[in-house]
Amino acid sequence: MSDSPHSTDGDTSRATLARVAEQAAVSMSTVSKVLNGRPGVAAETRARVETLLSEVGYTRRGAVVPGAPLIEIVFSELDNEWxxxxxxxxxxxxxxxxxxxxxxxxxxxxxxxxxxxxEVISRQPFGIILVMSDLPPANKDRLRRLQIPFVLVDPSGNPAPDVPSVAAANWDGGLQATNHLIALGHRRIGVIAGPHDVMCARARVSGYRAALESAGLPVDDDLVQPGDFHIEGGLVGGTALLESRDRPTAVFATNDLQAIGVYQAARALNLRVPEDVSIVGFDDLQFSNFSSPPLTTVHNPLYEMAREAARILLDIRAGSPVGTGRRELGTSLVVRESSVGPA
Amino acid sequence: MSDSPHSTDGDTSRATLARVAEQAAVSMSTVSKVLNGRPGVAAETRARVETLLSEVGYTRRGAVVPGAPLIEIVFSELDNEWxxxxxxxxxxxxxxxxxxxxxxxxxxxxxxxxxxxxEVISRQPFGIILVMSDLPPANKDRLRRLQIPFVLVDPSGNPAPDVPSVAAANWDGGLQATNHLIALGHRRIGVIAGPHDVMCARARVSGYRAALESAGLPVDDDLVQPGDFHIEGGLVGGTALLESRDRPTAVFATNDLQAIGVYQAARALNLRVPEDVSIVGFDDLQFSNFSSPPLTTVHNPLYEMAREAARILLDIRAGSPVGTGRRELGTSLVVRESSVGPA
Structure with a gap:
């Protein structure tokens, strides 16, 4: 909008853009396309123009900084409470x-x-929160040239090293869940792992192993079932665990959906939760409090992670040093009714 | 942004704005404040300037139409799958x-x-979807003067008459849920109503009554419990129903959260679902499929309602006749494992 507080003065802007067009040996219309993220510009040309725009200080007078008063959050899946x-x-x-x-x-x-x-370049947001583990290098380059800050909220726990990222303390959460079951007196504790390529699931299982080892309990590989972070994985893995001859008295499910699958497995086998088997989840999504009985789980600080990510964008825009490091926010055990001492 | 495809040419824009300022007898800075939704302008002045901006056709050349390529959806509560x-x-x-x-x-x-x-006027979105039952008249006036279209997605079912709105066929959903229980053989069917001021809850209970009357069954007021659309209401109302001497063999909960409360009431009273009591919900939220047993419920077409609302915004912008009527999208019964014939 030409009269927005973020816009440039028309004449100055035009002169600046003309200078960029001349230096880049392209037309004004090409410069305009680059500015607005429209197609029809070769990648090299786009990169050259973006670099020049940044160099001539267009960003200080122009529409590029501080951007529209909008933060953009990008998800690959938009289908759950998470x-x-x-x-x-x-x-x-x-x-x-x-x-x-x-x-x-x-x-x-x-x-x-x-x-x-x-699309995002045409929107020129103040900053971008990516709920994914990385961006293609070409995308990073373009956002950096346009000085649009971005940060990863990294659910899978395998962040790109050159971008600031926010994650949960997954290992510690797995440790807490398992320590809770050990403290209740359980000695045979099963675990449903997560997808192979999701590092946070591996971290939770590592926390589980560390808790057993610290307590001097053996880690039995039969007690570690593969999972998929969906109900199905919990149902299949839970059935395998609960049908076994030497069945565990407790199961740590590494996420709440899998915990629901373990409930279903127990129900199908006529085992009562928690009297016959204790179950602990991970995430603390709303439905975990709706299950019968309400699920003991590890609170995943998702709300806080996104707040922290937005704050990082504000810091970058304000010129504060942020770095590209990963930061982890703490998880905490929420004890409800699905975990008691073994019979 | 001065170079966005939606922006105006700087000089023409300035001349237009100067004319508006003169006619409204205000400064250019006041016109600019109005355009950008910034504070510090008296309500009457703001209304006068907005009307003039619209009259002089600023909307055709300027930043106001077609707006930023953004649709805005506004919620009073952002805390569930709904x-x-x-x-x-x-x-x-x-x-x-x-x-x-x-x-x-x-x-x-x-x-x-x-x-x-x-804030929304400073963003100048393409259109607005309001997940609420109305807007204050002054807000409607301002949006209309700025030609920013808006539509209600009306969860509570009590829409303003002068705004297009999209809702679910709540009465029919209540009818379907109750007909399903009657067809299974139930004769005493309880219902948990919703909040007093939420018309969709009343519509669902009316559908329940209509089903009983159509089947020639008496409507017993003891079987109608008040509710709150939360778990608590289902727990309290469900307990009252299931503790009564002549307890119902089935309960229609008017939303899924209340259905979860009825599950909890049944569990506390050592009644099995569905063997001792059948339960039907309304909404078909994800967690209704996670409960043990999975919940029979009425699918609320929320996804389709929001799509329809966005399509109405597109129609208004395209100049298609839309009208201010309410439209209802159909609901449908999803039979899972919480409803069987009476013992």
Whole structure:
């Protein structure tokens, strides 16, 4: 909008853009396309123009900085409460700072769709929160040239090393869940792992192993079942554990959906929760409190992670040193009714 | 942004704004404040300037129409899957049309916060989806003067008559749920109503009564318990129903959260679901499939409602006749394991 507080004065802007067009040996219309993230510009040309725009200080006078008063949060999947917690957290910080929140669904756990980068550049947000483990290098380069800050909220726990990221203390959460069951007196404790390529699931299982080892309990590989972070994985793995001759008296499910699957497995085998088997989840999603009995679980600080990510964007825009490090926010055990001492 | 495809040419814009300032007898800075939704302008002045801006056709050349390529969806509560379904639906239609989705939490079930209108006017979205039953008249006037279209997705079912709105066929859903229980052989069927001021809950209970009457069954007021659309209401109302001497063999809970409360009431009274009591919910949220046993419920077409709302915004912008009527999308019964014939 030409009269927004973020816009440039028309004449100065035009002169600056003309200078960039001349130096880049392209037309004004090409410069305009680059500015607005529209297609029809070769990648090298786009990079050259973006670099020049940044160099001539267009960013200080122009539309590029501080960007529209919008933070954009990008998800590969928008289908559960888990995403809602992140939306709430990012939205709260955006609102506190007078900004709106754009919610985008795009791509996979590892990268957004190819066309996303053009859309986001045309929107010129204040900053971007990516709920994925990395961005393609070309996307990073373009965002950096345009000085649009970005941060990863990293659910799978395998963040790119050159981008600031926020994650949960997954290992410690697995440790807490297992220590809780050990403290209740359980000695045979099963675990449902997560998908192979999701590092946070591995971290939770590592925490489980560490707790057993610290307590001097043997780690029996039969007690570690593969999972998929969905109900199905909990049902299959839970059935395998609970049907076995030397069945465990407790199961740590590494996420709440899998815990629901273990409930279903127990129900199908006529085992009572928690009298016959204790179950502990991970995430503390709303439905974990609705199950019968309500689920003991590890609180995943999703709301806080998104707030922290938005705060990092504010820090970058304010010129504060942020670094590219990963930071982890603490998890905490929520004891409800699905865990008691063994019979 | 001065170079966005939606912006105005600097000189023409300035001349137009100067003319508006002169006619309104205000400064250019006041016109600019009005345009950008910034504070410090008296309400009458703001209204006069907005009307003039619209009259001089600023909207055709300027930043106001067609607005930023963003649809804004406004919720009073952003805390459950219910909201997520609406976000997914609106987001899908926005994306299909090359637009982003702004998700805002503001105000109550009946109106957004007072400051919201200034924020949204500064954002100049393509259109607005309000997940509430009405907007204050002054907000409607301002949005209409700025030609920003808006539509209600009306969860509580009591829409303003002068705004297009999209709702679910709640009465029919209540009818279907109860007919299902009658067809299974139940003759004493309890119901947990919803909050007094939420018309959709009343519609669902009316559908329940209509089903009983159609089947020639008496409507016993002892079988109608008040509710709150939360677990607590289902627990309290469910306990009252299931403790009574002549307890019902089935309960229709009017929403899924209350159904979970009835599960808890049954569990506390050592009654089995569905062997001792059948339970039917309403909404078909994800967790209704996670409960033990999975819940029979009425699918609430939230995703489709938000898609329809976004489509109405597109129609209004395209100049298609839309009208201010309410439209209802159909509900459908999803039979799972919580409902069987009476013992």
């Amino acid at each position: 995403a809602m917690e992140l939306i709430r957290g990012a939205g709260a910080t955006a609102k506190l700072n007078g900004m709106g929140l754009i919610v985008t669904q795009s791509g996979t756990r590892h990268a957004p769709d190819p066309e996303w980068i053009d | 909201a997520m379904e609406l976000i997914r639906g609106a987001g899908a239609t926005a994306k299909l049309n090359g637009m982003g989705l702004i998700v805002t939490q503001s105000g109550t079930r009946h109106a957004p916060d007072p400051e919201w209108i200034d």
